[in-house]
Amino acid sequence: MSVKESLESFASRVVQQSKSNLSKQRKKDTGQLYNSIKAEVKVSKNSFTLSISMEDYGAYVDKGVKGKSSSSLAPTSPFKFGTGNGKSGGLTDATLGWVQRRRIQFKDRKTGKFYTYKQTAFVIARSIYNKGLKTTNFFSRPFENEFKKLPEQIVKDYALTLNGLLKHALQQ
Numbered sequence: 001m002s003v004k005e006s007l008e009s010f011a012s013r014v015v016q017q018s019k020s021n022l023s024k025q026r027k028k029d030t031g032q033l034y035n036s037i038k039a040e041v042k043v044s045k046n047s048f049t050l051s052i053s054m055e056d057y058g059a060y061v062d063k064g065v066k067g068k069s070s071s072s073l074a075p076t077s078p079f080k081f082g083t084g085n086g087k088s089g090g091l092t093d094a095t096l097g098w099v100q101r102r103r104i105q106f107k108d109r110k111t112g113k114f115y116t117y118k119q120t121a122f123v124i125a126r127s128i129y130n131k132g133l134k135t136t137n138f139f140s141r142p143f144e145n146e147f148k149k150l151p152e153q154i155v156k157d158y159a160l161t162l163n164g165l166l167k168h169a170l171q172q
Contacts, residue, residue, distance in 0.1 A: 003154060004043050007050050010150050011039030014052060017142035022061075025136050029098060033058050037139075054139070062139045067132030074135045081129045091129055096121035 015037050028034045033055050042049040064074025068082035081091075099105075099121045105114040106123060115123070 003048060004041055006150070006154050007041045007048055008039075010146050011041060011050055011052055014139075014142050014146050015039050017146075018054075018139045021136070021138035021142065025138060027061055027136060027138065029101065033061060052143075058139065060133065061136055063137075064135030065133040067128070067130050069130045071132060073132040077132075077135060081132060092122050092125040095125040095128070099124065 018037050019034055022028050022034050036053070036055040036058070038054070039050070039052045042051075060079055063079060064077045066074050066077050066080040068080075071077070071080070096118060100117050104120055104124075105117065106120045107114055
């Protein structure tokens with residue numbers, strides 16, 4: 001197996017396991033993040049480049065987000081709600097779409113009437129803002145596991161490639 005094939009195999013396994021983790025953890029709402037996970041290996045004259053890409057918000061899903069008042073769901077996350085960096089109301093807007101797709105409506109305990117989707121989204125978004133988003137490691141875990149296997153495989157494959165080059169060079 002060549003170095004390029006080893007890198008392609010590594011990337012393919014990471015992508016496949018990441019997508020599988022999203023499905024198993026029920027994080028595949030619209031499929032946008034799932035479908036955006038892609039890998040590419042480029043071979044140049046003197047180097048190899050491996051890139052794995054996904055939607056920007058994939059980092060938040062992977063690492064989680066600390067809440068404004070609690071960080072128990074994502075204690076090691078570099079992200080935190082309430083820093084003032086995000087768009088005001090952006091979480092409620094994103095939650096509204098999720099609530100509508102899932103057709104979730106809370107009920108008022110006193111009156112028995114259903115909340116509107118917007119009211120339900122606000123309640124959920126407020127909870128997420130305060131408590132945070134749980135770390136999933138849907139990408140980190142497969143990457144780290146496959147990376148541990150990679151060096152030994154690359155060294156082996158690279159040595160084979162060098163041997164092949166040396167044999168070919170010596171024949172001429």
